[in-house]
Amino acid sequence: MGLNKIILVVLFFCFGVVTSAQTARIKGVILDKNNQPATNVNVSCQSVGTRSNVNGFYILTVPANQKVVVVFSHVSLKKATVAVNLKSDEDYEFNLVMNDKDEQMGEVVVTVNNKKRVQGITTIEPATIRKIPGANAGVENILKSMPGFNSNNELSTQYAVRGGNYDENLVYVNEIEVYRPFLIRSGQQEGLSFTNTDLVQNIDFSAGGFQAKYGDKLSSVLDITYRTPTQFGAVAEASFLGASVAVDAVSKNGKWSEVSGIRYRNNSLLVNSQETQSNYTPTFADFQTNVNFKPSDKLEFSFLGNISSNDYKYQPLTRQTNFGTIDDPMALLIYYEGQEKDKYTTVFGAVKTTYTPSKNSTYKLIASAYHTQEQEYYDILAQYRLGEVDANLGSENFGDVKFTRAIGGQLNHARNDLDALIVNAELKGIHNWKKNQFEWGAKFTRESIRDRVIEWEVIDSAGFSINPPKILLKNDQPYAPYTGPLVPYQNVRATNFVDINRFSGYVQWSRKGYIGDNEIWMNAGVRSQNWTVSGDGITSSTQFTFSPRAQFSIKPNWNKDMFFRLSGGLYHQPPSYRELRDADGVVQPEVKAQQSIHIVLSNDYSFKMWERPFKMVSEIYYKALTDVNPYTLDNVRIRYAAANNAKAYAQGFDFRLNGEFVPGTESWFSFGYLKTEENRDGKGYISRPTDQRLKFALLFQDYMPKIPSIKLYLNLVYNTGLPGGSPSYSDPYLYQNRLNDYRRADVGFSKVLIDEQNPSTKRWLQPFKELAIGLEIFNLFDNQNAITNTWVRDVYSKNQYAIPNYMTTRVFNVKVNMRF
Structure with missing residues (x-):
């Protein structure tokens, strides 16, 4: 098309x-x-x-x-x-x-x-997720093409929704909340998303205004269900980025079933495309299993388990970044010594029991445990030259630095260790009475954190050690000797032993009815949480939140299939451990829950075009946030102020049109407008770190009409630039410059060699039910997208230059998909 x-x-x-x-x-x-x-x-x-x-x-x-x-x-x-x-x-x-x-x-x-349509939930087909190309393919890769979802880091699975940050999104697998590692600061350290798409049966997403049965976060809910297999089967995938295998198994009597998967990933292909030349030897691997046992129609047991190991080794060597203008081209050359060794090992297990005594009542008991051991060790010395580039096309030294304007060095050191254990126990109930449905739940969570932070940074410029801006001592070097203290530019040292006990619960009511000939759905509920922070050297603190929420939906009795929904409420986010720890590594137990009054008005319209189904969804939203805990964003690391000293708002409009632009395939176009600002200490409103104003995305699937076994998949995203890239310790009210716009296109081509629906293709390679080979091109147009800035001083002009830290360039990948 x-x-x-x-x-x-x-x-x-x-x-x-x-x-x-x-x-x-x-x-x-x-x-x-x-x-x-x-x-x-x-x-x-x-x-x-x-x-x-x-x-x-x-x-x-x-x-x-x-x-x-x-x-x-x-x-x-x-x-x-x-x-x-x-x-x-x-x-x-x-x-x-x-x-x-x-x-x-x-x-x-x-x-x-259609309960999901009523609740404002978007459903994504697992098959689409597995097919669409992306440098970090998976559920999060698809979410980035949705309106309201933003991420400028193709190496990361983390995302921001409607002005929130990475910590404001709920993720469930089989109704069990899952967690991310704590110490990860760079997208290239992440490796694998928790969700194994080879095991997925259903994916639901809500970008706001969700019901009380979902937990205490401010932005979004990703609700994933792993499948219960009905027969033996296996799928496998291999590419330059890694490999995966998943197996389905069922007992003869059908009471036992199991789906398991193992994955391995190596991002060297992507990282080596960046400007920094390095020795990069990562190992990202995990194993997941979902076991189900159904002894009777009324009782069912399931177990979800995951073991993940991320072993990250990184030794940067050199880097050259060209920037400036045509008239004044400049370059930053960096030579590195040292290396970084990080390791993140997580173990997760959950048992779920479902008891259905009658068709009108269901009870669920869920118990889970998450344990993570993380270390972040690095000593990296970066020695740089900032100079003018030879732009004479006829010169033998074209592109080289001909005049050095600044020299300096930067030494970064870290010995960070974290051990966290999070256990949960939850009881839930669902009851149907006439046209009413009642749901309730009670949950206990205990978080035990053992954390040691040792980080420091020393900056040298033209042979002179630079003090942090908060130390304002007179320095007239080289005209007069400097007699003040020599201190690191940044220095964080802390040891924290923290325990957090949380009691939370919810109750909600849903009903379907009519106003005249118009169908309506109503939902109202409330959830609350009580939590206590304690630990070594910490004054115990207990707090409580109360969050009412409601939804109202109506389907007018029109010829058009039109649907309207109004939802919202008072949402709270009790602080996690990361939100309690300030920039100096000290835990502040008195930090309150951030809260948001959230209102969403949406329209859902289904229709036919070219005799094929289409859907158009548009939403207007507004959030008024109080007790805001300000933060800074560096790559994917969030550092909080650990103080409720700000208020904020987020407002915007989201639009999505999806349907069969090509018969038999689903594609969509998304557009989003967002404005989010915060007011710290009454100084006035400035942009928040996630203030990404405009978002366009296109996900397109096609095939050759005369050769339908050849398929095309296109994933295109355009985001306007984020605020950020300011120097360390800078006042955000003085630095409000933005990064450049983010532009990225990933395309994939696939040739189906064997298709079980077409027996004529199975004349050779008998063991396979399906076999396909594909070519993927990441960053098709080779755009230079920056994630942060490196700030370098020029001692001659007394200026600081923002040097972009670019992400991956164009990369080719080949993959093979098999099903047995």
Whole structure:
């Protein structure tokens, strides 16, 4: 599909020319009498049909707003039929067990039951996540193409949502909260995201205004469900960046099932494309398993386990960064000595019990433990030259530094160790009564942190040691001897033994009803938390929060499938350990929870274009934040002031258009506008570190019409620049310059060699059910995107220069995907 058509479609919707959707979808899993997946079952309705795949799964588009009959037939099984009446764009799940003796007939009358649409939750297909290219492929890679989500670091899985920071996002796997390592400061140290996309069944995301059942964070919720397999299977992937293997297993009686995966990643291909030449030998690996046991229809047990090891070794050698203008080109040359050795080892385990005594009541008991041991050791000496570049095209020394304007050095040292143990126990209940649903939960969390911080930095310029700005002693060198103290430019030393006990709970009510002929959904709830901070040398502090939240949704009785939602409430974020530790490494137990009054107004419109389904979602939001804990952002490291001395706001608009621009594939276009500012100590409003004003993103999938086995995937992101890059110890009210805009395009090409849906492709390579080989090009247009600035002094002009720290350049990757 051409670019002109895409632009035409966007303009078409901007002027409000729309078409009503008149179809719905029925989908599910078909099993035989032995509870095994029934393959190649014909599923038809009127003149449209499909077949179930090897897992028994099917999906069929049917006419909406009328009673239709869906027929299930198979050569060795008796026919089954079901009559349904679905609303426009409704997704209805119908699972069927077919037998070889009696025909089955039934009728289902369905009203709109799309709970995720009501709650303002975006669902992402796992298959899309596995296909879309990205330097750090996975769930977070896809989220970066969504409106309201921002990240300027392709090596990182961390993201900011609607003006929040990396610590303000909730992540759940199978309803179990997961955690990140504490000490990571650079995206290239991260390695692997917690989520293994080879194990994923369902991914839901909310960018704000979420319900009380979700935890105490200010920005977003990522809710991931790992699949429960129905038969044995295996998938594998290998590329220049690493490899992964996942296996599904099921017992003969179907009561036990397990899905496990192991991953290995090496970012050398990406890091070696940066300007800093280095010896880089990282090892990122993890193993995950999800085991399920269902002894009866009323009782189910599951275990989620993860072991992860990130062994990061980095030895920088040299770097040259060219900057300046055509008339005044300059360069920064750096020669390094020393190395960095970091290690992050995490172990996570959780047990979940689900008991369903009746169809109207469900109880869940969840217990989990997370243990991380982290070390960050480095001694790196950087000796630099700042000079003018020879710009004479005819010169033999073209591009070299011909005149040095400044020299200096910088020595960084760290011996940081952290040991953290976090345990949780939670009881939850769900009860249905008539048209009402009640949900409640109670949770206890204990966090034990053992932390040692030793960091210092010494800066030398033209042979003179530079004191930090907070030491304002007279220095007339070289005209007069300097007699003041020689101190590090930065110096942090602290040892903290901290325990945090948290008691939290929630209760919420949901109901569906009508106002006239218009369908409405209502949700109201409240959650609270009580926490106590204690430890060696710490005065114990106990605090309490109370957070009411509500949602109201309405679907007018119009010909158009239009949906409106208003949600919000008072959200709190009780401080984590990182939020309690100030810039000097000292724990401040009296830090209060940051709080936000959050309001979201959204419109969800489903329609058809070119006889294919599309959806347009737009949202306006506003956050008023108080008791704000200010922070600085350096790469992916956050350092808090550990003081509630600011207030802030975030406001914006998000828009997303998704659908089948190409038949059979989902693509989308996103746009977001954000403005977020804070007022520290009453000095006035300035931009927050995450104030990224404009965001455009395009995720596009295509294939060659005459050769559908050749596929194209494009992931394009444009973000305006973030504030940042100011010198250390600088006053943010004096330095409000921004980084350059972030522009990145990743493209992937794939050739399917074997497809189980097309038996003719399986004449060779018999062991495989599917086999594909692909080429990925990261940063297609080779844009220079900066994550921070390095500040260098020129002793002659008395100026400081902001030298951009660029991210990865264009990189090629080859990968192979297999399914057995």
